[in-house]
Amino acid sequence: MERNAIGIIGAGVAGIFCARTLQDHGYTPLLLEKGRGVGGRLATRRTEAGFQFDHGAQFITARSVGFREAVECLSSKGTAGVWAGADREVIVGTPSMNAIAKSLAEGLDIRRNTRVDVLQATESGWQAATAGSTFEFDRLVITAPQPQTVDLIGKEHPLARAISGVRMSPCWTLMAAFPDQHEIPFTSRSAPDSYLAWIALNSSKPERPDTNSWVVQASADWSEKNLEREPEDVAQELLLRLCGVLRVEPSSALHASAHRWRYARVEEPLGKPYCRNDAGTLYLGGDWCLDARVEAAWTSGRAIAEDLLGDLNAG
Ligand SMILES: Cc1cc2nc3c(=O)[nH]c(=O)nc-3n(C[C@H](O)[C@H](O)[C@H](O)COP(=O)(O)OP(=O)(O)OC[C@H]3O[C@@H](n4cnc5c(N)ncnc54)[C@H](O)[C@@H]3O)c2cc1C
Structure with a gap:
C-alpha cells in the first residue's frame, strides 16, 4: 500500500496542470494514468514507417490571459508554435500536440499503465485499487471524462448526481x-x-x-x-x-x-470549473466542466489546485 497526501487520477491536461500547480507550491501529488503515455486526448500516434498523426486535439486556442501566458511559456521552450493551416493562425504543439503535455508533465510523479479500477472512501480519505497495487490518499482529484468519473465514484454518489447533466459525444x-x-x-x-x-x-x-x-x-x-x-x-x-x-x-x-x-x-458542460465534496477530500474536474477545449481542461485543473491550496494552507 502506498500513501500520498494528494492523488490525481488522469494525466491529461487537467490532471497534469493541477499537479504542476500543486508541485510549484511545494506539494508532491501522485498521478495515476491508465495510458502508456501522458496527455490523454492531447495525443499523437507515431507509426513504425515514420508517419505521425495528432489524432486527438488538433490545435489550441487561448482566450484567457492565464492560458495565453502558459502558451507563451511553451512557445519559448520550443514546444508550441503557430500553424497557419487552419482557417486562422492557431497554436499547435511542436513537434507534436502531445509534446505540450510531455513538457507540462516534466518532473511530476506519474505512474503510467496504472488504471484505477475501484475507489473506496476511508476514514481519512480515499483508497484507489489498481490491478497490482493499492494507493491511499487524503485528498483525491479525478480528471477522467465525466462518464468514466461516474463509473469510478458510483452513480449513487452525491457528486455523480451533481454532474449527471454533462453530455459528451x-x-x-x-x-x-x-x-x-x-x-x-x-x-x-x-x-x-x-x-x-x-x-x-x-x-x-x-x-x-x-x-x-x-x-x-x-x-x-x-x-x-x-x-x-x-x-x-x-x-x-x-x-x-x-x-x-x-x-x-x-x-x-x-x-x-x-x-x-x-x-x-x-x-453539455457542467458550467463551473470543478465539483467537490464539502470536506474537500474529493474533486472532480476536466474539460467537461467548461468546454470542449484544451484550455477548459487547463482552467479546470488550475482551479482545483487553487482551491486545494487554499484548504491546505488554511489547515
Ligand atoms: C478528436 C478530438 C479532437 C479535439 N480537437 C480539439 C481541438 O482542436 N482544440 C482543443 O482545444 N481541444 C480539442 N479537443 C478536446 C481536448 O483534447 C480536450 O478538451 C482535453 O485534451 C481534455 O483534457 P482532460 O485532461 O480534461 O481529459 P483527458 O485528456 O481525457 O485526460 C483524462 C485522463 O484520465 C485517464 N483516465 C481515465 N480513467 C482512468 C482510470 N480509471 N485510471 C487512470 N487513468 C484514467 C485517461 O487515460 C486520460 O489520460 C479534441 C478532442 C478530441 C478527442
Missing part, C-alpha cells in the same frame, strides 16, 4: 498517409455538419515529418451511429471517403487506421 478518427501528391487541395477543412467533419494535412503543421499524412474526424452523429464497429472496418470506410475528397486512389494509401474516442467532446 464520441469521435471516430482516421489516420491516413499517401505517397507525395502534386496538388494538395487544402491543408484543413472544417465541415461540422458533414460526414467528414474535419480533415487536416497533419504534415503541414510545423516540425512534423515531411510525409503526406492526414487526420480525419467523423462527425459526432456518424461516430455515435457507428461507435461499436471494428476499427479496421471504420478505417476503410473513412479512407474511401477521404480519397474521394483528395482525388487519390485508395489502393495508394501507405497507412490507414482508425481510433475510437468514446468520450471526445463535451456537448
Whole structure:
C-alpha cells in the first residue's frame, strides 16, 4: 500500500496542470494514468514507417490571459508554435500536440499503465485499487471524462448526481498517409455538419515529418451511429471517403487506421470549473466542466489546485 497526501487520477491536461500547480507550491501529488503515455486526448500516434498523426486535439486556442501566458511559456521552450493551416493562425504543439503535455508533465510523479479500477472512501480519505497495487490518499482529484468519473465514484454518489447533466459525444478518427501528391487541395477543412467533419494535412503543421499524412474526424452523429464497429472496418470506410475528397486512389494509401474516442467532446458542460465534496477530500474536474477545449481542461485543473491550496494552507 502506498500513501500520498494528494492523488490525481488522469494525466491529461487537467490532471497534469493541477499537479504542476500543486508541485510549484511545494506539494508532491501522485498521478495515476491508465495510458502508456501522458496527455490523454492531447495525443499523437507515431507509426513504425515514420508517419505521425495528432489524432486527438488538433490545435489550441487561448482566450484567457492565464492560458495565453502558459502558451507563451511553451512557445519559448520550443514546444508550441503557430500553424497557419487552419482557417486562422492557431497554436499547435511542436513537434507534436502531445509534446505540450510531455513538457507540462516534466518532473511530476506519474505512474503510467496504472488504471484505477475501484475507489473506496476511508476514514481519512480515499483508497484507489489498481490491478497490482493499492494507493491511499487524503485528498483525491479525478480528471477522467465525466462518464468514466461516474463509473469510478458510483452513480449513487452525491457528486455523480451533481454532474449527471454533462453530455459528451464520441469521435471516430482516421489516420491516413499517401505517397507525395502534386496538388494538395487544402491543408484543413472544417465541415461540422458533414460526414467528414474535419480533415487536416497533419504534415503541414510545423516540425512534423515531411510525409503526406492526414487526420480525419467523423462527425459526432456518424461516430455515435457507428461507435461499436471494428476499427479496421471504420478505417476503410473513412479512407474511401477521404480519397474521394483528395482525388487519390485508395489502393495508394501507405497507412490507414482508425481510433475510437468514446468520450471526445463535451456537448453539455457542467458550467463551473470543478465539483467537490464539502470536506474537500474529493474533486472532480476536466474539460467537461467548461468546454470542449484544451484550455477548459487547463482552467479546470488550475482551479482545483487553487482551491486545494487554499484548504491546505488554511489547515
Ligand atoms: C478528436 C478530438 C479532437 C479535439 N480537437 C480539439 C481541438 O482542436 N482544440 C482543443 O482545444 N481541444 C480539442 N479537443 C478536446 C481536448 O483534447 C480536450 O478538451 C482535453 O485534451 C481534455 O483534457 P482532460 O485532461 O480534461 O481529459 P483527458 O485528456 O481525457 O485526460 C483524462 C485522463 O484520465 C485517464 N483516465 C481515465 N480513467 C482512468 C482510470 N480509471 N485510471 C487512470 N487513468 C484514467 C485517461 O487515460 C486520460 O489520460 C479534441 C478532442 C478530441 C478527442
